[in-house]
Amino acid sequence: MRQDATPTAAGPATEVDDDDPMYCQTPDEEVAEAIADAEAKDAAKSAALEAAFAEDGEEEGEEEEDATQKSADEDEEHVRAARRASDRTRHQAAMKSS
Structure with a gap:
């Protein structure tokens, strides 16, 4: 609405009365919205936990690879040490027999 009270191209401004039943949520809608919000939060937490566990698993895998x-x-x-010892023993045996 313009200052001179003429409507704009979009039309006159409409005030929403919060007490008007047309704009109020029913108890079922409020419960449904609360459930949807809770499910969205749970899904976000689950995704964050899965990501954290995946990172931990990768780190553990790297640690296991390092240990292996x-x-x-x-x-x-x-x-190698056993081969060197075996080679020395053979060399000494060869020296004794010659």
Whole structure:
């Protein structure tokens, strides 16, 4: 509405009376809205928890991979040490027999 009380292109301003039954929610609508809000919050929390667990799982997987690699490296070092000892023993045996 313009100052001179003529309507704008959109039409006259309409005031909404909160007490008017046409604009009030019924108890069922209020309950439905509350349930929808609660479900939306639960879904958001679930998504956040799933994301957090996925990140934790990735970190645990990386830690397990690191531990597995370390164990494999240690095993390889033991094998090398055993081969060196075996080679020394053979060399010493060959020296004694000559």
